[in-house]
Amino acid sequence: LAKTTQPISMDSYEGQEVNITCSHNNIATNDYITWYQQFPSQGPRFIIQGYKTKVTNEVASLFIPADRKSSTLSLPRVSLSDTAVYYCLVGEPLSGGYNKLTFGAGTRLAVHP
């Protein structure tokens, strides 16, 4: 089973870059790594997904080392509205190639003025 480990919480200030690292030592060859953001009383929202090296979109960057046993979500210049819980998710293939999505506890990011 591809489990993930993240810090429980992090604090930052507006304008800073935030890096959240996730460990997934048992990641399988076909697994992708996905990060979600969740605000209170809302469903999680997809942020970014990657398989290896670096992926960047308009919201964040995802760094994945060659061994793929960890990944780092990088949020540039955070604002107060980035205060949320961030989940690292690794796809868990079932028989037939389907996926069972298992979320960990997430990282609670608090951005301060």
Place this chain on the structure above:
Amino acid sequence: SQTIHQWPATLVQPVGSPLSLECTVEGTSNPNLYWYRQAAGRGLQLLFYSVGIGQISSEVPQNLSASRPQDRQFILSSKKLLLSDSGFYLCAWSARGGGVTEAFFGQGTRLTVV
């Protein structure tokens, strides 16, 4: 485009009453479907997932059950609610395929059992 509908948004039910939460997906076929629960201040707990009509897998033994009577319909039920069933329930879907981990969530149902 694909959309997911989940209702109701909030629900207050007495202990011992039945429960039925419904989730439907539009704009896609043969999705994987999921029910999650989130207790206050906690992470998401996977309750059930389904890879096809009538195919339900349970992650945590409990007072709840799930059914998938149609390809894009997923129902969460209980015959008798417990206080511990209170929480934020989320339905989600994902496309089939090895390695794909992008899921799309509904707006959730906040259930309070009193």
